[in-house]
Amino acid sequence: MREIKFRGKGKKDGKWYFGNLYDIDTYGRTHICTINGGCLDIDHETVGQFTGLYDCDGKEIYEGDIIRFGNSKCGVCEVKWDESIAAFCICFYFKDEIGSRPLGGGVEFAIIGNIHDNPELLKGGEK
DSSP, rough: OOOOOOEEETTTTTTTEEEEEEOTTTSOOOEEETTTOOEEEEEEGGGGEEEEEEEETTEEEETTTTETTTTSSSSSEEEEETTTTTEEEEEEETTTTEEEEETTTTTOOOEEEEETTTTGGGGGGGO
C-alpha cells in the first residue's frame, strides 16, 4: 500500500506544503492540510501528487517534478499523470523528440527541479 499525499505552494508565502489535499471549498479555494493539523490555502495550479517513488538521493518524486534519468545529461523529463494508462509517466524532451513512458522500471532518477520553480530546465538550461 502506498502513501497518498500531495504538495502545493502556499498562496501567501510561496512555500511548499505537504499533506492531504482538500480540493476547492465553497469559496473556490484549494487547501492542503499538513501533519501538524494546519490547513493552508494553496495555489491550485501547483498541486502535485506523490508518485510513491523516490529518486536516487531518497527524495520523494511528485507530479510536476523535473528529473534526469540514468546518467543522461542530454535531456530532462517531467513527471505527469497519464489518465489513458492510469499511471505516472515521464515526459521526455530531447533535441527533436518528445515522448513518454511509465515512471519506474528500475531506472535511477535524480530530481533536478520542478515545473513551478524551474521551468527553464525543460528548455535545456540547468542550474
